[in-house]
Amino acid sequence: xxxxxxxxxxxxxxxxxxxxxxxxxxxxxxxxxxxxxxxxxxxxxxxxxxxxxxxxxxxxxxxxxxxxxxxxxxxxxxxxxxxxxxxxxxxxxxxxxxxxxxxxxxxxxxxxxxxxxxxxxxxxxxxxxxxxxxxxxxxxxxxxxxxxxxxxxxxxxxxxxxxxxxxxxxxxxxxxxxxxxxxxxxxxxxxxxxxxxxxxxxxxxxxxxxxxxxxxxxxxxxxxxxxxxxxxxxxxxxxxxxxxxxxxxxxxxxxxxxxxxxxxxxxxxxxxxxxxxxxxxxxxxxxxxxxxxxxxxxxxxxxxxxxxxxxxxxxxxxxxxxxxxxxxxxxxxxxxxxxxxxxxxxxxxxxxxxxxxxxxxxxxxxxxxxxxxxxxxxxxxxxxxxxxxxxxxxxxxxxxxxxxxxxxxxxxxxxxxxxxxxxxxxxxxxxxxxxxxxxxxxxxxxxxxxxxxxxxxxxxxxxxxxxxxxxxxxxxxxxxxxxxxxxxxxxxxxxxxxxxxxxxxxxxxxxxx
Amino acid sequence: xxxxxxxxxxxxxxxxxxxxxxxxxxxxxxxxxxxxxxxxxxxxxxxxxxxxxxxxxxxxxxxxxxxxxxxxxxxxxxxxxxxxxxxxxxxxxxxxxxxxxxxxxxxxxxxxxxxxxxxxxxxxxxxxxxxxxxxxxxxxxxxxxxxxxxxxxxxxxxxxxxxxxxxxxxxxxxxxxxxxxxxxxxxxxxxxxxxxxxxxxxxxxxxxxxxxxxxxxxxxxxxxxxxxxxxxxxxxxxxxxxxxxxxxxxxxxxxxxxxxxxxxxxxxxxxxxxxxxxxxxxxxxxxxxxxxxxxxxxxxxxxxxxxxxxxxxxxxxxxxxxxxxxxx
Numbered sequence: 072x073x074x075x076x077x078x079x080x081x082x083x084x085x086x087x088x089x090x091x092x093x094x095x096x097x098x099x100x101x102x103x104x105x106x107x108x109x110x111x112x113x114x115x116x117x118x119x120x121x122x123x124x125x126x127x128x129x130x131x132x133x134x135x136x137x138x139x140x141x142x143x144x145x146x147x148x149x150x151x152x153x154x155x156x157x158x159x160x161x162x163x164x165x166x167x168x169x170x171x172x173x174x175x176x177x178x179x180x181x182x183x184x185x186x187x188x189x190x191x192x193x194x195x196x197x198x199x200x201x202x203x204x205x206x207x208x209x210x211x212x213x214x215x216x217x218x219x220x221x222x223x224x225x226x227x228x229x230x231x232x233x234x235x236x237x238x239x240x241x242x243x244x245x246x247x248x249x250x251x252x253x254x255x256x257x258x259x260x261x262x263x264x265x266x267x268x269x270x271x272x273x274x275x276x277x278x279x280x281x282x283x284x285x286x287x288x289x290x291x292x293x294x295x296x297x298x299x300x301x302x303x304x305x306x307x308x309x310x311x312x313x314x315x316x317x318x319x320x321x322x323x324x325x326x327x328x329x330x331x332x333x334x335x336x337x338x339x340x341x342x343x344x345x346x347x348x349x350x351x352x353x354x355x356x357x358x359x360x361x362x363x364x365x366x367x368x369x370x371x372x373x374x375x376x377x378x379x380x381x382x383x384x385x386x387x388x389x390x391x392x393x394x395x396x397x398x399x400x401x402x403x404x405x406x407x408x409x410x411x412x413x414x415x416x417x418x419x420x421x422x423x424x425x426x427x428x429x430x431x432x433x434x435x436x437x438x439x440x441x442x443x444x445x446x447x448x449x450x451x452x453x454x455x456x457x458x459x460x461x462x463x464x465x466x467x468x469x470x471x472x473x474x475x476x477x478x479x480x481x482x483x484x485x486x487x488x489x490x491x492x493x494x495x496x497x498x499x500x501x502x503x504x505x506x507x508x509x510x511x512x513x514x515x516x517x518x519x520x521x522x523x524x525x526x527x528x529x530x531x532x533x534x535x536x537x538x539x540x541x542x543x544x545x546x547x548x549x550x551x552x553x554x555x556x557x558x559x560x561x562x563x564x565x566x567x568x569x570x571x572x573x574x575x576x577x578x579x580x581x582x583x584x
Numbered sequence: 585x586x587x588x589x590x591x592x593x594x595x596x597x598x599x600x601x602x603x604x605x606x607x608x609x610x611x612x613x614x615x616x617x618x619x620x621x622x623x624x625x626x627x628x629x630x631x632x633x634x635x636x637x638x639x640x641x642x643x644x645x646x647x648x649x650x651x652x653x654x655x656x657x658x659x660x661x662x663x664x665x666x667x668x669x670x671x672x673x674x675x676x677x678x679x680x681x682x683x684x685x686x687x688x689x690x691x692x693x694x695x696x697x698x699x700x701x702x703x704x705x706x707x708x709x710x711x712x713x714x715x716x717x718x719x720x721x722x723x724x725x726x727x728x729x730x731x732x733x734x735x736x737x738x739x740x741x742x743x744x745x746x747x748x749x750x751x752x753x754x755x756x757x758x759x760x761x762x763x764x765x766x767x768x769x770x771x772x773x774x775x776x777x778x779x780x781x782x783x784x785x786x787x788x789x790x791x792x793x794x795x796x797x798x799x800x801x802x803x804x805x806x807x808x809x810x811x812x813x814x815x816x817x818x819x820x821x822x823x824x825x826x827x828x829x830x831x832x833x834x835x836x837x838x839x840x841x842x843x844x845x846x847x848x849x850x851x852x853x854x855x856x857x858x859x860x861x862x863x864x865x866x867x868x869x870x871x872x873x874x875x876x877x878x879x880x881x882x883x884x885x886x887x888x889x890x891x892x893x894x895x896x897x898x899x900x901x902x903x904x905x906x907x908x909x910x911x912x
Binding site: 146147148151159163164165166167168172176177179181184185186188211227 | 786
């Protein structure tokens with residue numbers, strides 16, 4: 072593989088935006104029949120490199136060659152026509168159109184200007200069969216899961232005789248089984264000789280599939296490595312440019328034992344709470360200072376549990392006790408009054424308000440809790456905002472910057488700060504680390520530990536088992552919208568055991584405790 | 585190799601997508617049934633033909649609006665543009681220009697204005713609502729600028745087109761307007777179902793951002809739908825002038841709202857991406873049959889039409905929400 076000629080080379084690429092140097096003299100090459108991971112923290116220049124390659128942005132300096140010929144695409148369509156196809160992080164399909172149409176729209180087979188629908192469907196079936204996918208191509212794409220939609224997007228990308236396939240964070244919304252399916256297809260395409268450029272935040276996935284890795288940092292090239300010569304730790308160091316010991320410190324810190332925490336009075340006690348069609352009745356007790364991890368596959372009901380506890384959805388059975396007193400959590404305002412905060416998984420749509428400043432975003436929840444007729448004095452605002460910008464090391468540390476200009480990790484921290492300002496007693500974090508870079512991830516994990524040491528209860532929801540295992544005192548496992556087990560996170564519990572529980576739904580006996 | 589156990593939930597398949605149109609069809613049949621059972625003369629074929637004759641212009645304009653709404657936009661200018669087209673025709677005919685030349689000029693005004701509005705919407709990224717509202721005021725102002733009184737049309741071609749009857753031996757007939765409207769409907773249905781332009785319209789309505797990244801010509805399509813809507817409004821204006829044989833500055837006020845109501849009752853989702861020309865035809869017919877029913881009753885004030893349309897519109901939007909044809 073190493074001796075074959077690169078299908079794509081980029082040499083000396085530089086790209087600046089007003090005030091920012093996004094890429095500086097970056098080289099990149101892609102061999103046919105390889106999966107090549109492009110790694111780097113948020114803002115390292117991965118997206119810019121892809122956009123420069125596909126012609127979304129112009130190039131300031133440097134050369135791109137495809138099969139030895141110099142090329143300069145003026146947009147994704149031209150790039151695709153030349154054999155460089157891109158599948159973006161958010162699935163970019165038209166939800167209202169059929170699967171077949173989504174694959175072919177813009178280049179439908181036609182006769183005298185009329186779309187030949189029979190041919191469209193036939194070729195769509197053929198193409199999906201190549202991806203080992205047997206679905207009804209006439210159904211609207213919105214009726215399928217995200218994973219299938221991703222496959223449809225890939226089918227669209229490879230239809231044009233693609234030689235280079237760019238996958239920009241294709242796995243961020245897939246669960247483990249779906250990722251496996253995607254990887255199988257990626258290997259198949261690789262074996263057919265297609266060069267795949269793969270961007271992801273998940274380190275495990277890189278080691279599961281990639282042949283080589285190119286690392287970027289701050290818009291410059293760190294290096295290109297065969298996967299075998301770059302162990303995971305070394306990769307992380309190259310990405311962030313310093314020794315990463317924050318996570319190790321978390322592991323080393325003495326934590327109060329589960330027994331010690333559970334000896335205290337429970338803060339929230341849930342019994343047989345459920346909502347038809349969302350989550351089966353479950354019971355859960357959360358003590359002050361306790362981190363309860365919620366593990367399970369995507370769509371297993373994790374978010375639904377969080378929403379019930381926060382009153383965002385109304386339970387149709389069961390009861391909740393807060394501080395031993397029975398209470399109906401009928402809406403978020405009541406939950407906030409009782410000291411429960413909720414950081415949504417969907418920070419763009421449900422959390423962050425991009426056009427408001429960092430300060431305004433942070434004080435939102437506190438202001439809501441006080442009522443809108445009692446504005447928070449400006450001095451108090453400044454004090455709080457400054458404190459949390461420092462405490463969470465939000466960059467840039469400018470309270471008046473509109474939040475949309477911040478990176479994903481920093482937006483997440485602003486969202487966290489919003490709830491921390493209200494000083495909740497239970498903080499529900501739904502996928503707080505998804506789609507943010509490893510440095511920010513570590514900081515958020517460290518923060519969770521500090522908060523719980525300070526007596527705050529945390530319900531921590533994450534698809535990444537390691538994270539859940541590292542932080543939680545107790546792990547509740549969700550499966551098929553049912554809470555199937557609660558495991559005390561002691562030495563006997565490891566990722567394998569949790570995964571087995573997710574897979575088989577056993578250990579039910581513990582759920583009844 | 586095992587494939588994933590993947591099947592679309594059964595509700596997502598065809599019937600659900602077609603439900604708004606089927607509901608409109610059922611409503612239309614029920615209303616027609618009520619008419620037939622209440623009034624002897626209602627079963628006369630000419631009643632149905634009259635609905636088409638009286639609403640031919642509305643149907644044409646609604647077809648153009650369907651294109652716009654399918655992309656998730658709105659065009660408030662259509663009523664005024666139709667009035668302006670009729671006004672300009674009457675004025676030019678009065679000043680002695682030959683009928684065919686007048687026809688060509690009148691038919692160019694609407695699409696030109698639509699093209700300009702489309703450009704404003706696309707290039708300056710302005711809300712369609714406000715751009716076409718400006719277009720509406722402009723066109724209405726032009727009507728009064730031409731004349732603040734109604735101008736009668738006495739031209740031979742116009743009167744022929746107005747009075748020519750295409751009928752069967754039993755005396756039932758339709759006007760030329762109806763044939764024009766049918767032609768527009770058929771062409772539009774073909775364009776939407778079988779051409780790239782039509783499919784791009786649906787794609788943009790589904791998700792404009794995706795459409796852009798899929799390499800579809802979003803800007804061109806967007807400008808095209810407002811141009812098409814302008815053209816349909818112009819054709820509608822000509823049909824209106826056939827119908828009234830005059831150009832009046834205050835005619836068709838509020839017609840854009842009737843048109844939007846017809847399109848939505850016909851099952852096109854206001855946020856775009858879902859709907860059919862056939863539904864729009866049904867929507868216009870529902871409006872026409874309501875009017876006919878109220879005319880037949882004789883004792884009811886014509887404002888009842890508005891009240892019923894208001895109720896229906898609300899019911900249909902609620903229906904769309906309930907069956908969840910909303911992708912965004």
